[in-house]
Amino acid sequence: MKSDASLPLDGQRILELAARSMFDLFANASEGMLLVDRDARVVWVNEQYKRFLPALGYERVEDFVGHPVSEVVQNTQMHRVLETGKPILIDLLSNKAGTFGVSRIPLRDEQGNVIGALGIVLFDHPETNLQPLIHKFANLQRDLEDARRELASQRRSKHTLASFVGGSPGAVAVKRQARKAAQSSSPVLLLGETGTGKELLAHGIHAASARSRGPFVSVNIAAVPDTLLEAEFFGVAPGAYTGADRKGRDGKFKLADGGTLFLDEIGDMPLALQPKLLRALQEGEIEPLGSNKVVPFDARVIAATSRDLAALVREGRFREDLYYRLNVLPIKVPPLRERAGDIAAIAEVLVEDIAIRNGTAPFELDAAAIALLSSQRWRGNIRELRNVLEQAAMRSDAQQIDEQLLEEVLREAGIERLPPAPPPRALAALPSRDVLRPLAEQVAEVERHAIQAALAATGGNKLAAARLLGISRAKLYERLELVA
Ligand SMILES: Nc1ncnc2c1ncn2[C@@H]1O[C@H](COP(=O)(O)OP(=O)(O)OP(=O)(O)O)[C@@H](O)[C@H]1O
Numbered sequence: 070m071k072s073d074a075s076l077p078l079d080g081q082r083i084l085e086l087a088a089r090s091m092f093d094l095f096a097n098a099s100e101g102m103l104l105v106d107r108d109a110r111v112v113w114v115n116e117q118y119k120r121f122l123p124a125l126g127y128e129r130v131e132d133f134v135g136h137p138v139s140e141v142v143q144n145t146q147m148h149r150v151l152e153t154g155k156p157i158l159i160d161l162l163s164n165k166a167g168t169f170g171v172s173r174i175p176l177r178d179e180q181g182n183v184i185g186a187l188g189i190v191l192f193d194h195p196e197t198n199l200q201p202l203i204h205k206f207a208n209l210q211r212d213l214e215d216a217r218r219e220l221a222s223q224r225r226s227k228h229t230l231a232s233f234v235g236g237s238p239g240a241v242a243v244k245r246q247a248r249k250a251a252q253s254s255s256p257v258l259l260l261g262e263t264g265t266g267k268e269l270l271a272h273g274i275h276a277a278s279a280r281s282r283g284p285f286v287s288v289n290i291a292a293v294p295d296t297l298l299e300a301e302f303f304g305v306a307p308g309a310y311t312g313a314d315r316k317g318r319d320g321k322f323k324l325a326d327g328g329t330l331f332l333d334e335i336g337d338m339p340l341a342l343q344p345k346l347l348r349a350l351q352e353g354e355i356e357p358l359g360s361n362k363v364v365p366f367d368a369r370v371i372a373a374t375s376r377d378l379a380a381l382v383r384e385g386r387f388r389e390d391l392y393y394r395l396n397v398l399p400i401k402v403p404p405l406r407e408r409a410g411d412i413a414a415i416a417e418v419l420v421e422d423i424a425i426r427n428g429t430a431p432f433e434l435d436a437a438a439i440a441l442l443s444s445q446r447w448r449g450n451i452r453e454l455r456n457v458l459e460q461a462a463m464r465s466d467a468q469q470i471d472e473q474l475l476e477e478v479l480r481e482a483g484i485e486r487l488p489p490a491p492p493p494r495a496l497a498a499l500p501s502r503d504v505l506r507p508l509a510e511q512v513a514e515v516e517r518h519a520i521q522a523a524l525a526a527t528g529g530n531k532l533a534a535a536r537l538l539g540i541s542r543a544k545l546y547e548r549l550e551l552v553a
Pocket residue numbers: 232233234235261262263264265266267268269270333373374375415418451452
């Protein structure tokens with residue numbers, strides 16, 4: 070053992086005794102010990118070790134000791150300890166004698182040169198001796214697998230195109246375009262006011278595409294500070310930063326590999342970063358921050374914005390080349406006020422969802438309430454409609470929500486009604502001689518136009534149309550027959 074000059078003599082002695090005690094402890098407590106010299110030749114084995122010799126193929130100790138360890142112990146790693154001078158503190162060794170937990174320690178002389186190595190058989194039958202440890206490890210492994218699966222399922226698409234509720238001509242057209250876009254791998258650009266269902270459609274396109282088994286990863290550009298966006302998109306190479314990001318981090322492009330990357334609020338993309346995004350889309354390669362290597366990625370990009378991208382291009386706030394790159398398959402999602410006919414069906418889905426989340430029974434909306442909802446402007450679209458229904462649900466104990474309660478919620482939320490439909494242009498522009506006709510004929514014409522406009526606004530819902538026109542449903546049917 071190497072002496073330590075900094076220790077007093079008695080300290081040195083204690084250290085030597087400690088080393089010997091440790092050696093004796095291992096010699097007695099372990100299943101066996103074996104010593105090799107600098108040339109990896111076995112020079113000594115203790116009494117416990119001797120019981121392994123028959124299983125290793127040696128009846129006599131002399132046939133074992135004095136021979137190169139690699140010849141007499143299959144799969145030994147003692148030569149590695151001699152080569153590297155580094156211990157292998159715990160390892161599993163399997164050979165003819167069985168499987169063992171082993172430890173290998175280099176031995177050094179006063180100058181620190183490796184002069185041999187000690188092999189300790191810590192325990193045999195690791196399958197039982199290591200059981201508690203293996204059990205714990207298996208549990209941790211299972212937890213890790215569960216967490217990975219959960220993350221993957223969160224990244225998988227939550228909605229299909231069928232989740233986009235609506236049978237109005239506008240909604241049907243949007244779904245048709247989305248289904249078509251799902252068949253291609255070109256970028257999709259979803260345009261529409263806030264809350265019109267752009268993100269829902271992006272999920273639906275992904276779910277209907279050949280990439281549906283891959284991840285769906287989204288980035289809300291408006292929600293990430295400009296300074297962090299580059300790392301968020303493209304990732305960080307190991308060692309680019311000190312501290313938390315030392316190990317490097319994958320960006321969203323990489324996380325979306327094999328799937329779809331949804332870039333929400335693309336109109337808020339900082340001008341300075343736009344060339345890098347354009348390059349990524351054009352080349353199919355990204356360059357993580359702090360790396361000078363480009364990495365290929367395979368993600369389909371769907372972008373969305375509620376802003377007028379063409380106007381941003383004109384104002385010089387959005388690169389024209391990037392705009393054309395994204396605008397390959399544009400889909401315009403109409404606002405709710407242009408598809409009032411979908412309101413009854415969407416409200417029904419929302420009411421059910423609100424009830425599930427609140428753990429209550431879904432309430433019903435009577436016809437008058439639907440008609441009232443159908444005549445609002447809904448600047449925040451479906452998100453705003455949902456909010457109104459949530460508030461109404463909170464304020465009512467009844468199973469039925471009526472027009473009066475809704476009116477109160479709408480007023481307090483400051484939601485505006487749609488202006489009454491303008492007089493039909495065809496009529497306003499009538500030349501004066503057309504007015505010189507029987508009055509009944511002209512009145513019937515005005516009525517027909519008004520009824521058609523109301524039915525178009527409510528998607529054919531007669532009750533809602535009657536409410537918009539301020540007449541009863543019976544009256545509407547009567548007028549429909551008369552003016553038909
Ligand atoms: N047609 C629809 N049928 C059923 N639910 C819908 C429909 N459209 C939107 N929703 C629901 O309305 C909410 C808002 O939709 P979404 O987030 O997709 O809108 P968005 O256009 O992406 O809004 P933003 O531009 O503000 O991000 C979501 O809860 C969504 O599930």
